[in-house]
Amino acid sequence: MKMGMELEAARSVVDEKLLFVKVHMPWDMLCTYAEVLHIKMPIQPNDLCTTSSPFNFLSCITKHFYPSEDLIAKETEYFTAPFEKDRLEYFYVKDRDLFFTPSMRSRMAYYILSRAPYEVRGNIKKFGVTKLLDGGVYKAAYPLHDCRFNVRSKEDECPNERYLLYNEWAHPKSFYKMQPLDLIRKYYGEKIGIYFAWLGFYTAMLALAAIVGLGCFIYGYTTQETSTWSKEVCDPLIGGNIVMCPQCDKECTYWRLNSTCESSKVSIKLCIFDNYGTLVFAVFMAIWVTVFLEFWKRYQAELEYEWDTVEFLEQEEQPRPEYEAKCNHERINPVTRAKEKVPYTACGRCIRVSLGIGTVLFWIVLILASVVAIIVYRLAVFFSFSTRLQSDLKELEPFKEYVTAQMATSVTASVISFVVIMVLNILYERVAIWITDFELPRTKTDYENSLTLKMFLFQFVNYYSSCFYIAFAKGKVVGYPGQPVYLLGKYRNEECDPGGCLIELTTQLTVIMGGKAIWNNIQEVLLWMKNLIFRYCTRVGSEKVIPRWEQDYQLQPIGKLGLFYEYLEMVIQFGFVTLFVASFPLAPVLALVNNLFEIRVDAWKIITQFRRMVPEKAQDIGAWQPILQGVAILAVASNAMIIAFTSDMIPRLVYYWSFSVYPYGDHSSHTMQGYINNTLSVFDIQDFSNKSQPLQTPYWFNNSTTCRYRDFRYPPGHHRQYEYSIYYWHVIAAKMAFIIVVEHIVYLTKFVLSYVIPDVPYTVREQIKREKYLSQVILHETNLKLVTKRLKPMYSIHVLITLINMN
Incomplete structure (x- = not known):
């Protein structure tokens, strides 16, 4: 008052x-x-x-x-x-x-x-x-x-306005309508408006990616039966005569290659995702993400002008009350050279930042430790399954059970990984807020940017570390049957599923993306139920009229971080859509369906379930913009490496163009026949160590002396037996060349697109210039004329006095 x-x-x-x-x-x-x-x-x-x-x-x-x-x-x-x-x-x-x-x-x-x-x-x-x-x-x-x-x-x-927003925006009957962004901004402020503008633009751009991804999936599904290598795996005369080496020590036994086809159809499923259409789609997504970011910057520039936030950061940002309350130290402002109050000295600032960085690094190490723990769990569970299935060795194809055990281990590990991710999220959220409060940023924008960077860095490692492990580490350093590589000196390193690690990566992505969406929907339902129960408990008789302020009090308060979690959810999804899209072309489709509901659910939530938020100005999406750009750059390298090292596309291409030409044949004589046999190395069972020698053998093994395993090594009896063959180095060279060529082509295209597409449209630049001109004319030149008019009489009196004195 x-x-x-x-x-x-x-x-x-x-x-x-x-x-x-x-x-x-x-x-x-x-x-x-x-x-x-x-x-x-x-x-x-x-x-x-x-x-x-x-x-x-x-x-x-x-x-x-x-x-x-x-x-x-x-x-x-x-x-x-x-x-x-x-x-x-x-x-x-x-x-x-x-x-x-x-x-x-x-x-x-x-x-x-x-x-x-x-x-x-x-x-x-x-x-x-x-x-x-x-x-x-x-x-x-x-x-x-x-x-x-x-x-x-x-x-x-x-x-x-609330009634209009509900009927034309949040109501389910209006799901197909465009968002009334101007009314959203007018009612809730620019910060809410820019979020829904970004979410709507992102969803619209996802529609194009979803169409192409769905086409890629349909292409893989329709061509799966024509795959030569999958037919060879399932052929009883080819895959049925290839005896594979055990995939674990002692308890595992020999198995026939075609048992994977009969039990789980891994080879067939692999062709749906691991095909040439996936390569085209990965390159398309690398271009798509650039176009998305460039056109978003243009659209954002239009909103900045229309919503009067062009010069917001330079003019309007005020210190946070929490910052002002602790300003007990003085310093000389480097610009004005005047004394000003600050909450800490330079040394104190350094201590606060160092403590924050150390805490963040500790939690990142904790996440990596949880990933290692899950890897150990996978090895231990698979070993347990293998021990339990020893009694089934009399069956004709014992590896069917091992494939089932491997799949069960993979799915349960994915579920456990998701649970660990959610628990660590809850814990780290409080730690990140405490660290940011301790650092004491000056403005709210600085506060949100600092918290955003911490939370995203943590979420990035938390959500994606298991996917990066499956894509780039699992099955890459396993040795060979006679000399396997062990983790922690006890557990034999994981090998990929018989169909490769690509299917397992797809499973991991599906579990995490689907589980995250389900968990978010559960939270929305719980929020609605909480509001419903609260209103029921506080209802009064019909003779009493509840005023507006008391009706709003019965709604849920918006959190201190506002839309932070909504942005974080969408940016994490953006990472799944772009970083690993080469392994799962349906990711944009799932993201599109989720976002179509997300827009309306978020709208329904803030209109019906939450109190009205304090309107805030915002020029853009803040620190999320450089994060999206960083994810887009990383996505190019990630997808190129997935195609090169996780899928079998490069080895197939090398075989097709280098090792599959019939004598005296022309270009049409290239074929994929014999590819499976070419990718399997030979191992002499006499070279098993005592630690890895299988305890039992199936009766159909007969007097065989060799087994096969996935690798490119020289056979026994060669003067360089079990060393990498020349074909292995050809494949490695092709993989490295593929990564370099694809990255350079895509990065060049991204650079050209970013240069060709201006960040600010021409019409917006002209309107900004016109507005500045009018501001100058109306507010400043008019004032200057008034000052000039006041000075003219004073100038006349001065001249008159001068003339009198001269006389």
Whole structure:
């Protein structure tokens, strides 16, 4: 009240012990703080002609996919300038009650409440409603919704924007409509608006990737039966006569290659994902992610201009109340050379940052330790399965059970990995917030950027480490049957499934992506049930009318981090879609379906389940933008390495073009026949060590002296037996050449696209120049003329006095 606010108290109609304090800002105070916060207000309507779209002829069709203009009218575009109280007559003021929007009023009110002092003890000054909320003096502080979400207000002066947003945006019947972004921004502020704009743009771009990915999957599915190598595996005369070496020590036994086909169809399934269409799709996605980021920057620039956030960071960012409360040290400002208060010295800042970095690194090491623990679990469980199945060796094909055991181990390990990921997320979230609070960033943008970097770095390692292990480590360092490699000196290193590690990577991605989506939906349902129970417990008789502020109190409070978790969820999904898309072309399809629901669920949630958020300005998506760019760069190398080292595409190409030409044949004589036999090396069973010698052998093994294993090594009897063959080095050279060529081509294309596509559209640049010119003319040159007029009489008097003195 000392700062100029008007307060009104009202007792609750539900709980008499509860008191509501309503805050109102008079016109003069609004003008003062609009100038303090450099809020841009209209000075005149936009007089630049907008270019018509070449697709206007489709408006008769596309209009059905937009919110009704009869309900949500298109807003008039204005040129704006930072508000100045002394020059009010130059701003476009039609109605004082409507000049400042409710979101602007709420933001100014919160700015004052977060800085208003309430207690002074010696040199310690306490201020801010945040402190009072933490201390329990107040239970909540929030702006009011304008009406009920499902009932239009009967008052003519009520704008009913919440009702319109629910019907035209959050209601399930409007799932096919475009989002009313201007109304979202007007009601919730720019920060909420930019999130939904980004989510909608990302989902629209996913539609193209999903179509291409689905086409790639269909191509693999329709051509799976024509695969020569899969036919050879399942052929009883080829795969049935190839005896494979045991895949673990002692308990495992010999098995026939075609048993994998009969038991799990691994080879057939592999062809669905491991085909030439996947290579094309991986390159396409590398280009797609560049186009997505470049066009998003253009679209973001348009929103920055339309929503008056072009110069937001330079003008409006104010220190956080938590930062200002601890400013006990003085320093010389390097720009103004004046003394200013800061919360810590340079040495203190260094200590805080170092402690934060050390804590983050400790948790990353903890995640890697959990990945190693899961690897040990996989080895131990598979060993246990193998021991239990010793009694089944009399069966004709004992490896069928081993394949089942391997698949069961893989699926259970994926589920356990997901559970560990979710538990570590909960723990680290609190640690990351504590570290960021301890670092004490100056502004809210700095705070969010610091927390974003910590959380994403942790989530990146947490979610993707197991996928990177399967893609690039599993089955790569296993030795050969006579001399296997052991983990921790006890467990024999994992080998890939008979069909390769690509299928297992696909399984891991499916479990994590699907489990994460299911968990998020469970949380949404629990939130709805919590609100429903709370409203049921606090309901009153029909004779009592619950006022607007008390209805909003019954809703859930929005967290301190606001949309942070929504961004984090989508960026993690973006990583799955781009980093490992070479192993799972259906990832964009799943992401598209999830996001179509995510947009409406998020909209329904903030409109019906949450109190109205304090509107905040935001110029862009913040620290998420460079994170997305970093993921896009990493995705090129990741997918190239998956195709080169995880799939069998390069070995097949090398065999097709180098080792499969019939004598005197032309180009058409290239064939994939004999590929399976070429990829399997020979091992003499007499070279088994005592540690790895199988305890039992199936009766059909007869007097065989050799078995086969997946590798490119010289056979026994060769002067370099069990060393890598020349074919192995050909394949390695081809893999490295493939990675280098693909990366250079894609990175060059990305560079060209980023150069050709400007970040700011030409029309937006012209409008920004026009706005700055008008601001200069209307607010500054007009003022200059007034000063000049005042100086002219003084100049005339000075001349007259001079002439008199001369006389």
